[in-house]
Amino acid sequence: MGLKSKDLLTIEELTVEEISLVLDTADSMKEISTRDIKKVPTLRGKTVINLFYEPSTRTRTSFEIAGKRLSADVVNISTSTSSVVKGETLKDTGKNLQAMNPDLVVIRHPAPGAPKILADNLSSSIINAGDGAHEHPTQALLDIFTIRERKGHLDRLEVAIIGDIRHSRVARSNIYALSKTGAKVRVFGPHTMIPPFIERMGVTVCATLEEAIKDVDVIMMLRIQLERQGDFLFPTLREYSRFFGLDLEKLKMARPDVMIMHPGPINRGVELSPEIADSPYTLILDQVTNGVAVRMALLYLLIGK
Amino acid sequence: MLIIENGRLIDPAQNLDGIFDISVDHGKIIQVKPRERDGAGKAAGRRNLSKDLTIFDASGMLVIPGLIDMHTHLRDPGHEYKETIKTGCQAAAAGGFTSIACMANTNPVNDNQSVTEYILRKARHEGCVNVFPVGAITRGLNGETLTEMGELKGAGVIAFSDDGKSVKNSELMRRAMEYAKSFNLPLIAHCEDPDLVNNGVMNEGYVSTCLGLKGIPHTAEEVMVARDVMLSELTGCPLHIAHVSTAGSVWTIRDAKSRGAKVTSETAPHYFTLTDELVRGFDTNAKVNPPLRTGEDVNAIKEGLKDGTIDMIATDHAPHSLLEKDVEFDYAAFGIVGLETAFPLSLMLYTEGILSLPQLIAKFTVNPARAFNLRKGSLQIGMDADITILDLEKTWTVDVSCFKSKGRNSPFHGWNMQGKVVATLVGGKMIL
Numbered sequence: 001m002g003l004k005s006k007d008l009l010t011i012e013e014l015t016v017e018e019i020s021l022v023l024d025t026a027d028s029m030k031e032i033s034t035r036d037i038k039k040v041p042t043l044r045g046k047t048v049i050n051l052f053y054e055p056s057t058r059t060r061t062s063f064e065i066a067g068k069r070l071s072a073d074v075v076n077i078s079t080s081t082s083s084v085v086k087g088e089t090l091k092d093t094g095k096n097l098q099a100m101n102p103d104l105v106v107i108r109h110p111a112p113g114a115p116k117i118l119a120d121n122l123s124s125s126i127i128n129a130g131d132g133a134h135e136h137p138t139q140a141l142l143d144i145f146t147i148r149e150r151k152g153h154l155d156r157l158e159v160a161i162i163g164d165i166r167h168s169r170v171a172r173s174n175i176y177a178l179s180k181t182g183a184k185v186r187v188f189g190p191h192t193m194i195p196p197f198i199e200r201m202g203v204t205v206c207a208t209l210e211e212a213i214k215d216v217d218v219i220m221m222l223r224i225q226l227e228r229q230g231d232f233l234f235p236t237l238r239e240y241s242r243f244f245g246l247d248l249e250k251l252k253m254a255r256p257d258v259m260i261m262h263p264g265p266i267n268r269g270v271e272l273s274p275e276i277a278d279s280p281y282t283l284i285l286d287q288v289t290n291g292v293a294v295r296m297a298l299l300y301l302l303i304g305k
Numbered sequence: 306m307l308i309i310e311n312g313r314l315i316d317p318a319q320n321l322d323g324i325f326d327i328s329v330d331h332g333k334i335i336q337v338k339p340r341e342r343d344g345a346g347k348a349a350g351r352r353n354l355s356k357d358l359t360i361f362d363a364s365g366m367l368v369i370p371g372l373i374d375m376h377t378h379l380r381d382p383g384h385e386y387k388e389t390i391k392t393g394c395q396a397a398a399a400g401g402f403t404s405i406a407c408m409a410n411t412n413p414v415n416d417n418q419s420v421t422e423y424i425l426r427k428a429r430h431e432g433c434v435n436v437f438p439v440g441a442i443t444r445g446l447n448g449e450t451l452t453e454m455g456e457l458k459g460a461g462v463i464a465f466s467d468d469g470k471s472v473k474n475s476e477l478m479r480r481a482m483e484y485a486k487s488f489n490l491p492l493i494a495h496c497e498d499p500d501l502v503n504n505g506v507m508n509e510g511y512v513s514t515c516l517g518l519k520g521i522p523h524t525a526e527e528v529m530v531a532r533d534v535m536l537s538e539l540t541g542c543p544l545h546i547a548h549v550s551t552a553g554s555v556w557t558i559r560d561a562k563s564r565g566a567k568v569t570s571e572t573a574p575h576y577f578t579l580t581d582e583l584v585r586g587f588d589t590n591a592k593v594n595p596p597l598r599t600g601e602d603v604n605a606i607k608e609g610l611k612d613g614t615i616d617m618i619a620t621d622h623a624p625h626s627l628l629e630k631d632v633e634f635d636y637a638a639f640g641i642v643g644l645e646t647a648f649p650l651s652l653m654l655y656t657e658g659i660l661s662l663p664q665l666i667a668k669f670t671v672n673p674a675r676a677f678n679l680r681k682g683s684l685q686i687g688m689d690a691d692i693t694i695l696d697l698e699k700t701w702t703v704d705v706s707c708f709k710s711k712g713r714n715s716p717f718h719g720w721n722m723q724g725k726v727v728a729t730l731v732g733g734k735m736i737l
Binding site: 111 | 509510511513514516518520586587631632633635636
């Protein structure tokens, strides 16, 4: 069994079986990164292009390392140095890349649906590495991989996602991924950051931080984008962190074995107090480690056969 | 002379619905005569054609006053690669429209008499249907200074609108209504609070939440409808609300009409046939302003059409090229072409039992004619022979590559339609 589509654009369109397949494959990929010689020949002769229209350190590097550990040739294109600044459309850029016969293109783009434009126009595989506020499927897969690794399972787990749900592709992909695998999701944040009808996606909207984190197995904190202050979503960072951020004192309302996750990069002192960021509760660095394994698994599943 | 014989004539302005023969001479309707039921032999006798007499056998067809569209974008001057007055008029004729009102958001904006004159001159030379220009309310659509409405009227505009955006300044909108009233012309309001729109690209709701696209709340339209209706009541200036898309707008307009406000309104076919679910898949042909709303809004629009709250169906024909549409959803232009699909789509209101045929036809003919004081929209003797002939039984499939319009941006491509325009006459001349 493999993945049904040539592309990975959303978690929404993945089946539970496909999600399990990715996680199981990532399990076996993870060991490669612990070897002395961290390279296998699986994707030798394959070309992977990272096409990033938004700044990214973690995700782009993670894909690059994942590709290189599988012996693929990885090419990075960032839009500040490409002909995008000369006004080329996404479709044209995609067709030009296709003309060089890559096997897979990883795209990050600020516009929701942009990866679909490439998927519809290119014969190579496309991985969505984040499209606006829509989805970030590889992040969700590495998140649930990390949870499953710790807890041994996903079904019946209680997960709280806290912060700017409205603008978060990480939240959307995780809501789909967690719901499909049997976990229950609650969301919390100021109402300015809760999008309309989010409950129809199968989540519970919490009224207080206490309600959100009481008895949960996992808390996912989202990054507050500092530039959002101009959008009237919250008055000051100070007030945000006081009412919606997490510190050790508030964490006492949660279970002692709660796990805290964050997609990064964190704003220390805003959504997470510095003490929490460095505490044993957090799995932030495990997430980063697992990100490489999950992306190796996806590259393998999409172009390895 | 031309005789259109044996068709089913429906003319809501005269309350006519029956089998009639219509005679046309020198561009005018000269006779509308009921068909005698037992006159089969007589009809055959009349076929002795002289070279000055043409018979159009409309047996089994529907013969109605030429359709009027109060809301098109002809893109000319300035964006001729999207549409020209010539191609826009051809699209209108193909859709059964004989008169169209074109909005002022061209480049240059139709905010002075020379642009109005340009449009009318070009329409006379290249256009096959009647073109009624709408002048801008503010210079350059800048929302800051009034246009010279008196001169614009002199040049031929029939209403004023900054369509494409609202006049944000309420004081300016008030004065615009008062000033337009001095010249007996109505205002057409594009209702949308730009702050609430805040760069949104689709309806705000469950679908925008799923897709992560920035939403435009229905309230953005409704607060402006409420403001403009109240300003119309304050000033006494007739106001026409363009492209009504939400349930809340319907309620507000219904209330205003029950108070006797001089308010009329229109909606477009996509607001009673489509919902925001169509945006799933990121098809930019589903990107339009105001945005496609929800099923509840669609039902309210139909209810408003049924009870007369919504007086007219207009197209908001907004042609764009692939340059504007074959891009990311966020970056795509708003707009749907409508001239060649509007009437067949609206016939669904008849097949669904929401409107009778005369009620439906009134929304394309007598209602706009009365609201805008156009001597159009009826087949009374003496009127221009602007006539549309339809085959209600004919089924066809929408194919955007066959459009006369330069714009191919239609979400209805591939839809099966029932009811097709078979002939369009403007001033007695067969143009389709």
